[in-house]
Amino acid sequence: MSLLLKDISLPLAHFVLRVNVELQGRTTGIFGPSGAGKTSLLDLIAGLRRAKSAFIQLDNEILTDTDRRISIPPRRRGIGYVPQDLALFPHLSVQQNLLYGQKSNDDPKPLFSLKHVVDVLELQPLVHRGVKDLSGGEQQRVALARALLASPRLLLLDEPLGSLDSQLKARILPYLTRIRDEFQVPMLYVTHDAEEVAALCDNVVRLDRGQVAGHGATASVLKMS
Amino acid sequence: MSGEEWQVVWFTAWVSALSTVVILPFGLAVAWVLARFTWPGKSVLETLISLPLVMPPVATGLILLKLFGRRGAIGGFLHDTLNLDVIFTWRGVLIALGVMSFPLLVRSARVAFEEVNPRFEQIARTLGASDLRVFFTITTPLALRGILGGMLLSFARALGEFGATIMVAGNIPGRTSTLSLSIFQSVQLGQDAHAFRMLGISVVLAFVAVWTSEWLMRRGKERK
Numbered sequence: 001m002s003l004l005l006k007d008i009s010l011p012l013a014h015f016v017l018r019v020n021v022e023l024q025g026r027t028t029g030i031f032g033p034s035g036a037g038k039t040s041l042l043d044l045i046a047g048l049r050r051a052k053s054a055f056i057q058l059d060n061e062i063l064t065d066t067d068r069r070i071s072i073p074p075r076r077r078g079i080g081y082v083p084q085d086l087a088l089f090p091h092l093s094v095q096q097n098l099l100y101g102q103k104s105n106d107d108p109k110p111l112f113s114l115k116h117v118v119d120v121l122e123l124q125p126l127v128h129r130g131v132k133d134l135s136g137g138e139q140q141r142v143a144l145a146r147a148l149l150a151s152p153r154l155l156l157l158d159e160p161l162g163s164l165d166s167q168l169k170a171r172i173l174p175y176l177t178r179i180r181d182e183f184q185v186p187m188l189y190v191t192h193d194a195e196e197v198a199a200l201c202d203n204v205v206r207l208d209r210g211q212v213a214g215h216g217a218t219a220s221v222l223k224m225s
Numbered sequence: 226m227s228g229e230e231w232q233v234v235w236f237t238a239w240v241s242a243l244s245t246v247v248i249l250p251f252g253l254a255v256a257w258v259l260a261r262f263t264w265p266g267k268s269v270l271e272t273l274i275s276l277p278l279v280m281p282p283v284a285t286g287l288i289l290l291k292l293f294g295r296r297g298a299i300g301g302f303l304h305d306t307l308n309l310d311v312i313f314t315w316r317g318v319l320i321a322l323g324v325m326s327f328p329l330l331v332r333s334a335r336v337a338f339e340e341v342n343p344r345f346e347q348i349a350r351t352l353g354a355s356d357l358r359v360f361f362t363i364t365t366p367l368a369l370r371g372i373l374g375g376m377l378l379s380f381a382r383a384l385g386e387f388g389a390t391i392m393v394a395g396n397i398p399g400r401t402s403t404l405s406l407s408i409f410q411s412v413q414l415g416q417d418a419h420a421f422r423m424l425g426i427s428v429v430l431a432f433v434a435v436w437t438s439e440w441l442m443r444r445g446k447e448r449k
Contacts, residue, residue: 048347074350087348091366100362101352150352 001026001154001186003045006055010040010210017041017051017210023188027180029201029218030190037210038190039084042156045188046081047074058154075104080152080185084159086143088131094142095127101150111151112183120182121145121175137168141175148183155179155187161196169196176200194222226422229398230407234426237403240315241383244322245376248330252379253372256334257360261343277389278328286392289321293393317394318401325386326379333378333442337371338364370441377438381431404430 001024008019017037030038043049045056047063050071056064058079063072080101089097098117102110118124121141126134134142140160147155160176161169177200180187189201197204197218204221206214214221226234255274259267277285293300293311303309311317341364349359365372387405394401396410404427411420 046347046351048351074347075353075355077351079351081348081351083344083348085344087342087344089345089349089363100349100354104349104353104355104358146352 002057002059003028003154003186003188004055004057005041005045006057007053008041008044008051008056009053010037010044010049010051012037012040012210015210019207019210019212021205021212021215023203023205025186025202026184027187027189027201027203029197029204030188030207031192031194031197031204031221032207032213033192036192036207038192038207039158041207042081042158042188042190045154046079046156047072047077048081078151078153080147080150080155082143082147082155082157082160084162086139088139088143088146090132092131093127094123094129094131094134097131097142097146098123098127098149101146105150110149111185112148114149117145117148117183120178136164137172140164140172144175144179148179148185152185155185156190157187158190159192160189161193162191173199198222230419230422232399233402233404233407233423236315237384238430240318240403241322241380244319244326244383245330245380247319248323248327248379249376252327252330252375253334253365256331257338257364259331260335260338274331275328277325282325282386282388283392285324286321286389289317289324289389289393293317293320312393313395313397313401315394315401318390318403321389321393322383322386325389326382329382330375330379333375334368334372337368337375340371341367370444374438374441377434377441381434381438384427384430384434 003023005019005021005023008017010017015037017040019041030041032038040049044051044054044064051064051066053066054064055062055067058077062070063077064070089100092100098114118127121144123141123145126138126142131139131142144160161172164172173196179185180200189197191197201218203216204214204218205212206221214224259271290312291297295301295304295310295312300311303311309316311320345363345367346359349363354362385405386403387409390401390403391406396402396406402410404423408420408423408427411417411423
């Protein structure tokens with residue numbers, strides 16, 4: 001995967017998010033303290049926000065180019081997004097949530113089958129339940145599965161373990177490594193936790209108040225910070 | 226109750242329900258646009274939509290009379306092209322009720338749409354859903370209780386409409402006579418028993434509609 005983020009400029013409440021970086025590799029961490037602009041950056045990549053200026057290219061496809069007024073709509077970007085609050089659709093069952101992307105795309109050949117994803121994330125006992133009846137960890141796995149089943153070519157994960165206690169984190173982390181290894185979908189993994197970055201990511205971009213404060217192999221960036 | 230009285234009750238309930246259904250797609254579209262977008266001059270549209278709530282109903286009726294009369298812009302067109310008359314027909318009642326209850330539907334639906342977390346819609350889009358699919362599978366189901374509440378309020382408003390209806394449709398027994406018009410006429414003619422029977426039915430219908438609307442709104446809030 002190659003993701004080029006060029007001339008990104010997005011005014012936020014206390015600073016301007018400015019990013020110029022090319023990301024390569026399977027799992028890249030976007031690492032930094034709360035309020036550094038990490039979620040805003042993911043929103044830009046997913047096409048959910050408009051920047052003052054931005055050039056975003058995924059592999060060979062330009063997703064956003066403000067100079068040429070190009071902005072591919074989110075539904076055509078092929079980018080899965082698991083937001084921090086998960087945003088599971090509360091009026092739908094787990095199964096309906098899982099299949100929402102496949103039904104929206106009418107994709108005759110999805111990248112992953114429901115059975116495969118359900119097996120890997122051990123969701124079988126949950127599929128007929130309502131999402132409100134699930135625990136935090138279960139909801140997390142359903143949100144991951146829902147994003148995968150839409151056949152993304154890039155997965156954005158925003159603090160997927162952020163709201164979980166340490167015990168639950170330890171139980172969910174193996175699922176994330178399983179997703180990385182089993183499905184081979186490139187991931188951008190947002191977190192403020194150095195341990196999570198070290199456990200999952202090949203490369204890291206360190207953001208601080210909207211600026212790239214470090215970029216490179218995980219060990220070297222973490223050492224610098 | 227006499228057959229004539231039942232006819233009035235049936236006609237009022239039927240035409241009120243139909244007006245609510247007819248304004249629904251327009252009301253939802255306007256409410257969604259108001260809930261999700263801002264633009265310069267938005268308050269002008271908001272005020273225009275609310276006008277029938279505060280203007281004298283007879284004045285609204287006069288505007289409709291001018292628009293839908295045979296010499297009016299819309300009425301003339303309908304008469305010339307489709308041979309349809311609006312004034313002093315059940316269609317006139319339908320239009321008067323629809324216009325008068327439209328702001329209530331828009332207000333309730335707008336609040337309901339505003340309470341839907343936009344994050345759900347955004348994530349649905351990242352999953353490949355079109356705007357239309359997002360509207361029908363995410364936004365509307367999550368706002369459903371507020372929309373139903375607004376529909377019931379509109380229905381209740383239509384049940385009691387008087388001023389605009391009498392201007393546009395008159396009070397023709399068996400053709401355009403509604404509960405409120407019938408009560409008015411009975412009082413004028415000194416037919417108190419008839420007026421009180423119609424009054425009782427009006428109270429029951431309005432009570433059930435408003436109570437159900439409030440109940441739906443309350444349940445919607447409890448579920449969030």
